[in-house]
Amino acid sequence: MFSFLNRKSSPESSPNAGKPSSPVWRVDHLHRFHGGIHPAEHKAESASSPIQSLRAEGLLVLPLQQHIGQASEPVVQVGEHVLKGQLLAKPVGYVSAALHAPTSGTIISIGMAPVPHPAGLPQTAIILQADGEDRWIERESQPDFRQMDPAALRTLIRNAGIVGLGGASFPTAVKLNPGEHAAPVLILNGAECEPYITCDDLLMREHGEEILAGAEIMMHALGSQHCLVGIEDNKPQALEAMRAAAANRAKVQVVAVPTLYPSGGAKQLIEILTGRQVPAGGHSIDIGVVCVNVGTAFASKRAVIDGEPMISRIVTVTGSVREPRNFEVPLGLPMEQLIQAAGGSPLPIDRVLMGGPLMGVALHRTDIPVIKASNCVLVMAPEQNQPAAEAMPCIRCAACVDVCPARLMPHELYWFARAGNFEKTQEYQVFDCIECGACAYVCPSEIPLVHYYRHAKQEIAAQERERDKADLARRRNEARLARLAREKAEAEAKRAEKMAAMARAKASKENGESSAAAPADAQPAQTVEPGAKPAKKALTPEQQAKLDTALAARRASQISATTAEEKPKTAE
Incomplete structure (x- = not known):
């Protein structure tokens, strides 16, 4: 428990006086x-x-x-x-x-x-x-809340x-x-x-x-x-x-x-x-x-x-x-x-x-409603609400520092807020300001100091919201690029897999045709020595007949072409 509290036993203050009482903590x-x-x-x-x-x-x-x-x-x-x-x-x-x-x-x-x-x-x-009837809903209480x-x-x-x-x-x-x-x-x-x-x-x-x-x-x-x-x-x-x-x-x-x-x-x-x-x-x-x-x-x-x-x-x-x-x-x-x-x-x-x-x-008007934060309605007549005098330059008297309950430096915060140097106002703990108005109350120059602090807080909050939006947009863009790269990689992988499958299928088909074309009693292929011509395979009679016909047609074509070239010479 905290050192600022002194632990005491107070049987006189206990509802069970005369019985052993539990220790209580008192402010000394x-x-x-x-x-x-x-x-x-x-x-x-x-x-x-x-x-x-x-x-x-x-x-x-x-x-x-x-x-x-x-x-x-x-x-x-x-x-x-x-x-x-x-x-x-x-x-x-x-x-x-x-x-x-x-x-x-x-x-x-x-x-x-x-x-x-x-x-x-x-x-x-x-x-x-x-409706003027003020009729309640059915209420449920919890008296035994402990x-x-x-x-x-x-x-x-x-x-x-x-x-x-x-x-x-x-x-x-x-x-x-x-x-x-x-x-x-x-x-x-x-x-x-x-x-x-x-x-x-x-x-x-x-x-x-x-x-x-x-x-x-x-x-x-x-x-x-x-x-x-x-x-x-x-x-x-x-x-x-x-x-x-x-x-x-x-x-x-x-x-x-x-x-x-x-x-x-x-x-x-x-x-x-x-x-x-x-x-x-x-x-x-x-x-x-x-x-x-x-x-x-x-x-x-x-x-x-x-x-x-x-x-x-x-x-x-x-x-x-x-x-x-x-x-x-x-x-x-x-x-x-x-x-x-x-x-x-x-x-x-x-x-x-x-x-x-x-x-x-x-308040800008009085027909607005009482809300949960409305603890007081303060009506001010003209003599109670003297117009604020024109603010004079800060003389750095430090009276505001002496009365600030948050131990801040209000005059420094004022200068930074007025200059729009909101980074400095944060360094000087502007958000620790409780806006009590004590600094403005004692200011001999009658500067509305709290107005500047509120403005700084609002601007910093607005900048943070913009940064959050920019960070969100950046993260969304990075996520989009990562998604596109992932989809591209997945597509490339699928394409490579498809090409590999096609190659395997083609190789399997070629191997199947070669096996089917070979005779059942075919001898194993002989090993060919380097530089040696492979042995010619014997042709079947049908294959030999087709080959002879093709060779005869080729020779006839060659003779016809030679005759066509010699005719112009004879004419000369």
């Missing part, structure tokens, strides 16, 4: 990751009201691509009536997730529709017309469409498959460090018991022995609720971590709790840790114990709205409906973000 002290910033939090506005559920109604737009990996594939037809929780699209490939109906209704179309996309591009979606094979448990989670709800939307079933690695520690991420967002805070306050039930499901799937729950210390109510839920769970430890952005990054939280760093280009499983969001654990509990697939999520609606709060929102509901449920904006809306102010995605 915290560590600090490099960098970080302290932006204004703006969390109190939306954290003062309980979660409110919104009803699925009207048209629900359900994109097939709501997760990292391959888009799901529809299994329903236009005009089909479906029930709440029914499978609409199945996962395709290993890294994919299923999609289910958030309510009962009729499929009215399957095609391109506006979705939350950084470039405003439409994507393929299933559009469901809710008796299930871990692989079967992961399959259940995959079929329930569970993805990471912290923003990355990585399919959870893939993350819960350690493969050849050991995963002794599961970390639940409840840090929620970005300003304005409070959906995890309220979820932990109201559903701590269910979150830890989901953690136990994940521990069984991973084979983990201990669970650490990391929560920033600016959430005292969430800490209290989670500690109460963990009181009778000896393998679960709730840890308060210092409030520092971006402590909610998976790599940063792992380092805070364990002192270990995820290697560059690697994954947390490489050091025996798996980190998931508390919302993901809650969704896993619902899927396994309640038999409910992922059809909704908690969303913070805040900023320039009259009643900032958190809602449990059916997937596919328009974001405009959430804004109106929060009382609408008292001021003209200047900008709407999906996510927080540092890592959020600007």
Whole structure:
């Protein structure tokens, strides 16, 4: 087990107090990751009201691509009536997730529709017309999940469409498959460090018991022995609720971590709790840790114990709205409906973000749907969204280096990305950038640094796709040439075999004719000495008669020719 954990026996915290308890692993002290910033939090506005559920109604737009990996594939037809929780699209490939109906209704179309996309591009979606009845399918629960094979448990989670709800939307079933690695520690991420967002805070306050039930499901799937729950210390109510839920769970430890952005990054939280760093280009499983969001654990509990697939999520609606709060929102509901449920904006809306102010995605419209990655809808009035000042030249102050949690050199990455030297950006580990925005936050020149890093990543990815296409074309051409050469060689071999067979047949035929022409009492051929004339064979009377006739005709022909040549001379 890891050296950062101290092995202790805690009979007081065991549900079987007074009996010998199994050893547990506890965090003795915290560590600090490099960098970080302290932006204004703006969390109190939306954290003062309980979660409110919104009803699925009207048209629900359900994109097939709501997760990292391959888009799901529809299994329903236009005009089909479906029930709440029914499978609409199945996962395709290993890294994919299923999609289910958030309510009962009729499929009215399957095609391109506006979705939350950084470039405003439409994507393929299933559009469901809710019937208002909200009728469920027959649900199957697995309360005794500890008796299930871990692989079967992961399959259940995959079929329930569970993805990471912290923003990355990585399919959870893939993350819960350690493969050849050991995963002794599961970390639940409840840090929620970005300003304005409070959906995890309220979820932990109201559903701590269910979150830890989901953690136990994940521990069984991973084979983990201990669970650490990391929560920033600016959430005292969430800490209290989670500690109460963990009181009778000896393998679960709730840890308060210092409030520092971006402590909610998976790599940063792992380092805070364990002192270990995820290697560059690697994954947390490489050091025996798996980190998931508390919302993901809650969704896993619902899927396994309640038999409910992922059809909704908690969303913070805040900023320039009259009643900032958190809602449990059916997937596919328009974001405009959430804004109106929060009382609408008292001021003209200047900008709407999906996510927080540092890592959020600007939306081009508000009639687009809530998806699995929608943790926050941040409405900004003109005075909250001051136009960015014109970027000034980099003065190489290195303030960005001081705050970068990934220990990168942001100013160098900026220069290389700006110059289009993407090979150098890779040498400087651009893909280790978590795009937290801390560098741009402290930049005195107000350079939008993250924009350059994203551009570099996109260009490198595009170049790699082109190289893959070129490699594929090259391999196909080489395979074609090899096939042609092989076919030619096979044809030559067949031709040579055919010629050899013909030669053998001819030789066999000639030998057969010679044997048939020879008389039965024929004497063996005599050996002819070198220089000696072969002896003449005696002719039969018939053969001799034919020969005499032929010789007589030849002599007559010669006499006739001689006479024809002498006639002109006589005439002269």
